[in-house]
Amino acid sequence: MPKRRITQADVAAMAGVSQATVSFVLNDRLPAGVRLSAETRQRVLDAIRITGYSANPVAQRLAGGRNQIIGVFTYEATFPGGGRDFYGPFLVGIEHAAEQLGIDILLFTSARVVEGRRRLTRDGWQRLGIADGCLLLGQHEDRSELQHLLDTNYPFAFIGKRSSEGGRLPYVGADYTGATRRVVERLVALGHRRIGYVGAMGTDQPTTDRWEGYRDALRDAGLGARLVPEEEPDAVVAAVVEQRLTAVVLSPERDAEELHDALARHGLDVPRDVSVLLLGQPHHRLRRPQQWSGFAIPREEMGARALLLLSRLIAADDVPDADLHRLLECTEVEGATVAAPTHHAEPLVP
Amino acid sequence: MPKRRITQADVAAMAGVSQATVSFVLNDRLPAGVRLSAETRQRVLDAIRITGYSANPVAQRLAGGRNQIIGVFTYEATFPGGGRDFYGPFLVGIEHAAEQLGIDILLFTSARVVEGRRRLTRDGWQRLGIADGCLLLGQHEDRSELQHLLDTNYPFAFIGKRSSEGGRLPYVGADYTGATRRVVERLVALGHRRIGYVGAMGTDQPTTDRWEGYRDALRDAGLGARLVPEEEPDAVVAAVVEQRLTAVVLSPERDAEELHDALARHGLDVPRDVSVLLLGQPHHRLRRPQQWSGFAIPREEMGARALLLLSRLIAADDVPDADLHRLLECTEVEGATVAAPTHHAEPLVP
DNA sequence: ACAAGACGATTATGCGCATTATTATCGGTC
């Protein structure tokens, strides 16, 4: 804030035109019925350059214009449990794209966390208005909020697939289903026949997607799905032993290292006795440098592309439906926790 | 954005008062010459509750009020080289405090990066105005920008010590000098006599502070300072050998792991032959889980406290000078890279 | 010579709030 900010009125005075004219030139979009001569236009442009004018984003927004700010709302609290480890990469992608586009990022940290979740309260809705649009991320299922979002015509986009609300929610997600499928197919190709899915059977999109990929891959291979919902590592190990699993795919909320240790305590080596594949980056902090096999969610790219999508939605309201949704491929991670099943693990009499 | 946002005018209508009255009640601060009866006040309060009114932050700001948004400006680009690893923790602290205070965070990612540094251009200054105040972080020495900041009376605070501009720059920093001093004293107590400082002799505050702590600790112990400015790990090792150093303190920009490997290649073990202490968290990503000895900068706390300081500056403009600056203690990290010097490393004839 | 456009702008208004200046009413005083 310089001593006296330069306003459109200042520019107008210098160019010898009205404030409105300056606004027209700046937005490069003449309302119907308004015309400007090339010469006037140039005078205004010169004045802008000389004065070093730059728009006041607050006034812009109040007057119903755009201000090159996009909001980021995370449903889950960002910190407890090192949440930033998970959200961080998305943020990096968002910021990277924002930098390219000359956009500022507003983090809605003021929305109080209730029961571990941020909510879009009345206050929250009001605050969204500061930004031209908003990116939403995190698990969340409050129907009324989603509906409200759609009703208001406020530009927004989700990071992470959202198939509810009749597919009208714009998003950029990752193809968990396909990635899980490929990972399982790889196990099958290696000779694994008893492959477990370790994780809770939730109703959230990532979980159902992963399960779908797992189930379909096994079905296509003529094998059966085996859900291991147990929470406790030792219970998981018990299931592995009991069902004579030679490989498990692991939901990323589960602590792979704990499982690894539990397996070791029972004399099972990874990957010799059991292959372990991680379906996405682990949500907890890794304590050891081990390279887990599985796949990686392109979180940075998701963040960046979501911002790009949102920009389009803000700029034009006639974005084709097909462009509203985008699934990015996950990268397979070779890692060191997968191997062909050892012979003795194979039942001699299937 | 609900269908029709509720404004102060709506509340006023319901309470049967004027819009101004609502504003007075909300801000809980009557301008000289204005009085409100307790009864009217209550009616307004009720109307606010019933309508669920919540202020429009944009209008608030345009009218010269506060809007509970604080900006964060980082001088260095946030990403290249995994910068977020360094800035991340500050951000976490800031966000944490922001959540407590009900404040939103605006990241000024729109400021273009020129020569690896973000700059506060005219455009940047203008954009700062969106927020009530701003936190600045990163190395930076542009005098004119600092002066401008002071001139405009815009509330701001630095994260990281800033002694320039006659001590008028508010900051929350870490006590590099004291931490370095204690680390060196610890080495001396262990019996080390030839302790090198590995790092560039820059003019930036962290560097000069660390050097000061190092130099003073050695001086007080009657020992001489030994700067090892070499960049190349092998060159550093050469200096270590040549000067028969038994310990080195390492500037965090240096890659400790590379140095470790270079030492190993020359047959020097850490910490048996050479103790290595890190003066702060390493700026690069660690590839091995080794626990480096040294000290840790309380980055999260710095972020949080800086936000608190900024809040005070925004709320009241009569903050005592003494409260404008704050140095936090660094935590000493025990680690596994320090040990007493082995006898054979000690010169028999000093 | 005069209406009908085309041309090139300007004036006016409002966004939602903070704040300043102003007004209205009443009890008491000289």
Added chain:
DNA sequence: GACCGATAATAATGCGCATAATCGTCTTGT
């Protein structure tokens, strides 16, 4: 009964911009 100080509020203004509504001045056709 005119005057004053309190009391309790309201009207008016402006922040800087986008945008709708309006207004001159030329040209051109007839």
